[in-house]
Amino acid sequence: MPEMSKNLESYPPVFRQLNGAPQIAEMKNYSMEDTQDSVPIPLVDLQCLSLDKLEDACKDWGLFRLVDHGIPPSLLSKLQDHAKMLFSLSFESKQALLTSPMSYFWGTPALTPSGAALRGALNINWLEGLNVPLSQLPQLQTEDPRLDGFRRLLEEYGRHLSRIATTLFEAMAKNLNLGPKQSESKLDESTGFIRVYRYPPGSLANEAWGMIAHTDSSVLSIVNEDQVGGLEIFKDNKWLLVNPIPNTLIVHIGDMMQAISDDEYISVKHRVRVKKQEERFSICYFVFPAEGSVIHSSKYKPFTYTDFQEQVQKDTKTLGYKVGLQRFKLDADA
Numbered sequence: 001m002p003e004m005s006k007n008l009e010s011y012p013p014v015f016r017q018l019n020g021a022p023q024i025a026e027m028k029n030y031s032m033e034d035t036q037d038s039v040p041i042p043l044v045d046l047q048c049l050s051l052d053k054l055e056d057a058c059k060d061w062g063l064f065r066l067v068d069h070g071i072p073p074s075l076l077s078k079l080q081d082h083a084k085m086l087f088s089l090s091f092e093s094k095q096a097l098l099t100s101p102m103s104y105f106w107g108t109p110a111l112t113p114s115g116a117a118l119r120g121a122l123n124i125n126w127l128e129g130l131n132v133p134l135s136q137l138p139q140l141q142t143e144d145p146r147l148d149g150f151r152r153l154l155e156e157y158g159r160h161l162s163r164i165a166t167t168l169f170e171a172m173a174k175n176l177n178l179g180p181k182q183s184e185s186k187l188d189e190s191t192g193f194i195r196v197y198r199y200p201p202g203s204l205a206n207e208a209w210g211m212i213a214h215t216d217s218s219v220l221s222i223v224n225e226d227q228v229g230g231l232e233i234f235k236d237n238k239w240l241l242v243n244p245i246p247n248t249l250i251v252h253i254g255d256m257m258q259a260i261s262d263d264e265y266i267s268v269k270h271r272v273r274v275k276k277q278e279e280r281f282s283i284c285y286f287v288f289p290a291e292g293s294v295i296h297s298s299k300y301k302p303f304t305y306t307d308f309q310e311q312v313q314k315d316t317k318t319l320g321y322k323v324g325l326q327r328f329k330l331d332a333d334a
């Protein structure tokens, strides 16, 4: 792992073993299925939004590539550069610097509502992350110029992401014929948070998953990945590689949107594995329904996002994985 050994002290101690991830045998269970070559995923243009194209992508894929989104390329590249700089600091410096309201975590993307890593029974995910609740960003007290600069970039990025998520959700609500009553409070910008991830480089000896297969619990998730690639989606019983393309964003339908759409839209299963000898960075945005807002659907018992999240946390702790929407299905034993 050449790149990793250059910068070993920046990694959490558990990642520093040169022969790859711990629990590798267990993780190999997740890599039985082959991944197909990269495929062109549907394109959605935000400036000239086609409701039909959007509808097809949400129904058939549960994800699409967003172009003409209005985020300046310079902001995207500055964010990526800043993330790289912060993650290259020593593990100890990151633990000291990246504190409340942000949180620094590694080995799992599952966090408690306060941002602490939630350790399940299984799996170490081969990643480090920084969790940033956007509404709390103004409370960040820092005199460190590295962090202050990052905060300003994140605030600007967060404003763009709120705009994009709202525009897309309104278009989806139109397509689904949701009345104002049904759609209001189903996407609340103040719930938005950003995850910045660093995935260690892959190697032939290391088949570990950066992030194991899952669906997102959000209404919508918006991913800005670098050129290393490694995001895979599950479609028609196959794993497909999503090609990284500069200045585009990948939008995922999340579990909440699947329920709101009465299962017309798919919360797409996805995973990450870095195959190149390079670190991968991604900056992901997640947005949720307003607190207390009840999701009514013909397919599920009425539930709030808080009910859902509590169930996910319970399952992750006791079973080691998220069961997800299945727990709330009307015709299933929860």
Ligand SMILES: O=C(O)CCC(=O)C(=O)O
Residues within 6 Å of the ligand: 109, 195, 197, 211, 216, 223, 225, 231, 270, 272, 282, 284
């Ligand atoms: O890093 C990525 O591209 C995806 C991350 C992801 O799927 C998640 O955080 O839920």
Ligand SMILES: [Fe+2]
Residues within 6 Å of the ligand: 214, 215, 216, 221, 270
């Ligand atoms: Fe995800």
